[in-house]
Amino acid sequence: MERLMGRILVWLAVGAAALLVLFAVAMRVPAVEDRLLDKALEQNFTSRAAPLLDGDGLKVFFCGTGSPLPSKARAQTCTAVFAGGRFYLVDAGTGSWETIAAAGIPGGKLGAIFLTHLHSDHIGDLSEANLGSWVGGRAGRLAVYGPAGVERVVDGENEAFALDNGYRTAHHGESIAPTATAGMVAAPFASEAANVIFDEGGLTVTAFPVGHFPVVGAVGFRFDYQGRSVVISGDTAYSQTLVENAKGADLLIHEAQANHIVAKMGAAASKAGAANTAQILADIPSYHTSPEEAARAANEAGAEWLVLTHLTPAPDNPVAKRIFMRGVSKVRPTNVRLAEDGMAVLLPKDGAVAFAFF
Ligand SMILES: [Zn+2]
Numbered sequence: 001m002e003r004l005m006g007r008i009l010v011w012l013a014v015g016a017a018a019l020l021v022l023f024a025v026a027m028r029v030p031a032v033e034d035r036l037l038d039k040a041l042e043q044n045f046t047s048r049a050a051p052l053l054d055g056d057g058l059k060v061f062f063c064g065t066g067s068p069l070p071s072k073a074r075a076q077t078c079t080a081v082f083a084g085g086r087f088y089l090v091d092a093g094t095g096s097w098e099t100i101a102a103a104g105i106p107g108g109k110l111g112a113i114f115l116t117h118l119h120s121d122h123i124g125d126l127s128e129a130n131l132g133s134w135v136g137g138r139a140g141r142l143a144v145y146g147p148a149g150v151e152r153v154v155d156g157e158n159e160a161f162a163l164d165n166g167y168r169t170a171h172h173g174e175s176i177a178p179t180a181t182a183g184m185v186a187a188p189f190a191s192e193a194a195n196v197i198f199d200e201g202g203l204t205v206t207a208f209p210v211g212h213f214p215v216v217g218a219v220g221f222r223f224d225y226q227g228r229s230v231v232i233s234g235d236t237a238y239s240q241t242l243v244e245n246a247k248g249a250d251l252l253i254h255e256a257q258a259n260h261i262v263a264k265m266g267a268a269a270s271k272a273g274a275a276n277t278a279q280i281l282a283d284i285p286s287y288h289t290s291p292e293e294a295a296r297a298a299n300e301a302g303a304e305w306l307v308l309t310h311l312t313p314a315p316d317n318p319v320a321k322r323i324f325m326r327g328v329s330k331v332r333p334t335n336v337r338l339a340e341d342g343m344a345v346l347l348p349k350d351g352a353v354a355f356a357f358f
């Protein structure tokens, strides 16, 4: 009996190996390769992002959850807020437009960009967002809201990409790349006190000052639509103004910098003789918020959910995530998560908050 079982197992193993070989050979047949390619392309061009654009309430998509410190898994800061079939970017850090495109989000549905401040990690992909939304069928020039100084950034971008705009029109014609809607328009707003800077179709966006000294004019944003509210901190040290403006929010998206890890990084950089890096790591704690402080802010605001983003340094494995979140559960045991690129939060007008990935 045992010998028979042994033989059966051997034949099963031989059969499995033969199937694997057959599969490997089949995958190299051009007709099979073409079939796989066609199938993948078909899926690629169907609207996978429909749950973000359709339906009521607010939805949030994380297009960049990293920081200036490098991470292969995360683009630099970008949060997309969906309302009424359009989306709005809060910041457009380097690599973030690729995350939008990879999720199948139609670029032409971009309504506007809101900049929290003008640090490089928040504006690096402005030109990509501009190009992608323009040839995607955007209705007008792209409005870029921001604190004082946004005019300089937008003027510079428009100048830097003026030649490229011309090339695109030459390649694809006026119907796809119309000269009349090429480029961006700056929409500066006062940032000394909280004020509504956008009010369209029931969506209001309120800008409020935060503390990111020595940057002057940095803000956070509150989105209100159909009874739902999402607050985005921007870059800030723990901020009482943020707490006041996040009162009762369904979702607070707060930047987080694990200063206990940053201190270790600084020591390691110093030991390795990387003096400039060590100094930069010593400078940054004063103008950012630790995960525990962000949890405290969410509690004080009475926010239902807290999602941490602009993760410094980006925790890209389970051990790093646990170290990053050390101490948070004592302050806020539930309803707190780390953002990931491609993660979404769905906040329907009626019904529970849900998380999804695109
Ligand atoms: Zn930043």
Ligand SMILES: [Zn+2]
Residues within 6 Å of the ligand: 117, 119, 212, 235
């Ligand atoms: Zn900043």
